[in-house]
Amino acid sequence: MTKLTIAPDCGNSPKKAFLKTFNESFASGNATFICSHVSEDIVWKIHGDKTIKGKQKFTKEIHAMKHNIADELIIHSIITHGKEASVNGEIKMKNFIYAFCDVYRFTSAASSQIIEIQSYVIQTAP
Numbered sequence: 001m002t003k004l005t006i007a008p009d010c011g012n013s014p015k016k017a018f019l020k021t022f023n024e025s026f027a028s029g030n031a032t033f034i035c036s037h038v039s040e041d042i043v044w045k046i047h048g049d050k051t052i053k054g055k056q057k058f059t060k061e062i063h064a065m066k067h068n069i070a071d072e073l074i075i076h077s078i079i080t081h082g083k084e085a086s087v088n089g090e091i092k093m094k095n096f097i098y099a100f101c102d103v104y105r106f107t108s109a110a111s112s113q114i115i116e117i118q119s120y121v122i123q124t125a126p
Contacts, residue, residue: 002027003072015080018112019087019104027073027091029066035059037114039107044117068093082109090124097125 004024018037025033035058044052044061052058072092079086088101098121105116 002070005072005074007076007078013080015085015112016078019078019080019085020075022114023073023075023087023089023102027070029069031059031062031066034062037112039113039115042115042117044119046119046121083107083111095126096123098122099124 002024004027006020022034022037024030035055038055038058040055042053042055042058044058046052052061070091070093073089074092075087075089077086077088083106085104085106086101087104089099091098091100100122101120103118104114107113107115
């Protein structure tokens with residue numbers, strides 16, 4: 001089970017609450033939740049690694065990753081504005097710690113369907 005540490009103000013709006021759950025789903029391997037909240041034309045750019053285009057390729061990638069369960073997810077902040085948002089924090093997996101920042105673009109300001117994710121991930125400790 002993944003330990004979750006979240007800054008106190010990270011859930012005070014529906015969009016922030018959604019992104020908290022979305023990131024928890026990544027950390028715990030809940031591929032079904034993740035894939036149900038992206039658009040058909042999703043673009044996921046993992047800077048320094050690869051770009052995944054389309055829901056079919058995205059779903060395949062997420063299902064390949066779902067067995068990498070985090071020991072701990074720490075969310076430092078969630079920022080939302082209109083149809084854009086970002087989440088930054090750390091993921092601890094086995095003996096590794098990764099700092100991350102994901103920038104999201106939704107299909108509209110009121111939507112929970114993600115059309116684009118820009119991911120920045122840095123290993124900070126072995």
